[in-house]
Amino acid sequence: MTRRIASFLVPLAVALGITALLLIVAGAPPLEALGLIGEGAFGDTTRIADTLTAWIPLGMxxxxxxxxxxAGLWNIGVEGQIIAGAIAASAVSRSAPGGPAIVIPLLLLAGVLGGALWGWLAGILRVKGRVNEIFGGIGLGFVAQSFATYLVIGPWKRAGVASTSGTEPFREETWLPTIGDTRLSWVGLTLLVIALVGVGFMLGRTRFGLRLRAVGSNPASARLLGVPANATLYWAFLWGGGLAGLAGGLLVAGLQHKLVPAIAGGRGFLAVLVVLLARNRVAFVAPIALFFAAISVGSSQLQLRLDLDSSLGAVIQGVLVLAAVLYAGWQARRVLVKRLAASAEATV
Amino acid sequence: MDATFASIIAAAAPLVYAAVGEAITERAGIVNLSLDGSILLSAMTGFAVAFTTGRVGLGFAAAAGVSALVALLVAWSGISLRLNQVAVGFVLTLLAAAVASYQGEGFVHQPGPSVTPRPIPVLADIPVVGRALFGQNLSVYGSLLLVAAAGWFLARSRPGLSLRAVGERPEVAHARGINVNRYRYLAALVGGALVGVGGAAFSLDQKLGWSDGHTAGFGWIALAIVIFGGWQPLRVALGCYLFGALQVVALRLQSRIPGLAQILPSIPFPLMIFALLLVNSAGLRRLLARSHRVSRWLLPEAPAALGRNFVP
Known part of the structure; x- marks a missing residue:
């Protein structure tokens, strides 16, 4: 237990130390800066709502x-899957008739399907073409990004002007209803909770979860035991892509209300960091994603109040995950060395 | 026509440094996935150092140093901590990009120093290839020399043979008395430094100055070109020139086809995916099975121990 707590606290201390060092070098008071991040994330109702709003797509x-x-897949293409979901949701927002009760479920479903399609393509490349999912995913991500840019400055451009600042805002019936005058939406929050609980249940309690683990830890023996390895990989991609696409749909309907080329804005890559830090456990994903959303939202305060670049937030997130990954490796190494020494003694 | 050739060779130079550097690293069995961040960080560092000191050479050196450091971190975490190189590389991609944008804030859109053109008299006047090969600056000459040197080193030299052995069959190399992990550290350092030179070649020569996300995407493109080029320096360079040609053509067509510049970065990926699909297609393999030489040339395989940590 102490080891588990240490595996989170030591990297956190390292990350805070390095951040403090960076702040001192920049001539800023470290404690005040960190306080500002906290205040920027949780200072008042609007900010808490903003942090929760950022939490929804990241956690999803x-x-x-x-x-x-x-399933052992490095699905770095998640960024592209978010964009694909956003494009699909935008297509529905632009064209589908009807009130919010019809349009919103439709556009979110379209988001799921768009993201799932993009994930499935990475799966085909991996299974049929033996193209590593890292490069297939990054490649499909570039394609999705270009396609979004093309739509924004081409067929979906604003009347008269073609600019990369985005399409015309979609009609208000396609916007997620918000709580009070904040930007937070019950729909998004509820969907996030359902997704987290659902994935947790699926991985821990279903046969499919067991199959995923088998394929992920040892594909060859999984195949020998009769696990349909390829089908499992496809389903993993469909799930991962579908949830990323839903995140894209929520970004369109809940935050931007239009399609912008940078709709994903690095959220997919940040989600990879979240999952690495959470050591791939759903129970940890929820709080860590919230923590990361808070850093992202809170660090915009640094720019306003201390004239520090808000990218400091991204530096903190990166250092934290790097420190955690390296510390875990170092700890595993120490345990291994101890065990080897013990077994050497035993044989003597 | 001469001018077009010359601008393609020049436009591709940064990518040549980065992709050939990564090819050397991967040939030894280490995959440094951090390229996209490393190039950003070294482009920023190179420009910042040259801007502050007024010396371009110092900028290149600092860029090489910082990028070698990132590569060292990837190698160390794999070799000493036995961590997944891909995981560490990916985290470093994002971290290096974040550090670049944080530390580079004061240098955004500042006019600064750049590499001075140094055409070689007489040779630069040779028709067709003269300007492309001899009418450039030191950064571009360096990229051309690197391709030749790396090609010779890997294919013909004794240490190059050992390096390949380390990437293909580390156990065998170890048994023959080669220090596998020392080779891997060296390959990561040299490759990382070259990636850094590539970053500086962006900010001090091809895409002058610094702005947020200045070279974004080029690292992934370099990684894709390494695969496309089959881990062989000459073919990797060919891939870079192909991309350079695309860039130059797109720049000229931009007034007629709006948005081409935004779509350009995605072009190498469909090409690479297509190449990989071709390489892995059973039909083509069967067709080429008769001639080993042709198939080895057309269908290169990744180094067998790529990304696998070796425990002596």
């Missing part, structure tokens, strides 16, 4: 990633 994409990681 991370939940999907847990499924693919469990």
């Amino acid at each position: 994409a991370a939940a999907g990633l847990v499924v693919t990681f469990r």
Whole structure:
């Protein structure tokens, strides 16, 4: 237990130390800066709502990633799957008639399907073409990104002007209803909770979860035991892509209300960091995604109040995950060395 | 026409450094996935150092150093901590990009120093290839020399043979008395430094200055070109020139086809995926099975021990 607590606290201390060092070098008071991040994330109702709003797509994409990681797949294409979901949701927002009760479920479903399609393509490349999912995913991500840019400056451009700042806002019936005058939406929050609990249940309690783990830890013996390895990989990609696509749909309907080229904005990559830090456990994904969302939202305060670049938040997140990964490796190494020494003594 | 050739060779130079550097690293069995972040970080560092000191050479050196450091971290975590190189590389991709954008804030859109052109008299006047090969600057000459040197080193030299052995069959190399992990550290350092030179070649020569996300995407493109080029320096360079040609053509067509510049970065990936599909297609393999030489040339395989940590 102490080891588990240490495996989170030591990297956190390292990350805070390095951040403090960076702040001192920049001539800023470290404690005040960290306080500002906290205040920027949780200072008042609007900020808490903003943090929760940022938590929704990040947590959703991370939940999907847990499924693919469990199957041993490095689904770095998640960024592209978010974009694909956003494009599909935008297509529905633009064209589908009807009130919110019809359009919103439709556009979110379209998001799921768009993301799942993009994930499935990475799966085909991996299974049929033996193209590593890292490169297939990154490649499909570039394609999705270009396609979004093309739509924004081409067929879906605003009347008269073609600019990369985005399409015309979609009609208000396609916007997620918000709580009070914040940007937070019950729909998104509920869907996130369902997704996290659902993925947790699926991985821990169903046969499919067991199959994922078998394929992920040892594909060859899984195949020998009769686990349909390829089908399992496809389903993992469909799940991961579908949840990422839902995140894309929620970004369109809940935050931007239009399609912008940078709709994913690095959230997919950040979700990979969340899952690495959570060591691929759904139970940890929820709080860590919230923590990361808080850092992202809170660090915008640094720019306003201390004239520090808000990318400091991304530095903190990166250092934290790097420290955690390296510390875990170092700890595993120490245990291994101890065990080897013990067994050497035993044989003597 | 001469001018077009010259601009393609120049435009591809940064990518040549990065992709050939990564090819050397991967040939030894280490995969440094951090390229996209490393290039950003070294482009920023190179520009910042050259801007502050006024010396371009110092900028290149600092860029090489910082990128070698990132590569060292990847190698160390794999070799000493036995961590997954892909995981560490990916985290470093994002971290290096974040550090670049944080530390580079004061240098955004500043006019700064750049590499001076140094055409070689007489040789630069040779028709067709003269300007492309001899009418450039030191950064571009270096990229051309690197391709030749790396090609010779890997294919013909004794240490190059050992390096390949380390990437293909580390156990065998170890049994023959080669220090596997020392080779891997060296390959990671040299490859990382070259990636850094590539970053500086962006900010000090091809895409002058610094802005947020200045070279974004080029690292992934370099990684794709390494695969496309089958881990062989000459073919990797060919891939870079192909991409350079695409860039130059896109730049000229941009006034007629709006948005081409935004779509350009995605072009190498469908090409690479297509190449990989071709390489892995059973039909083509069967067709080429008769001639080993042709199939080895057309269908290169990844180094067998790529990304696998070796425990002596």
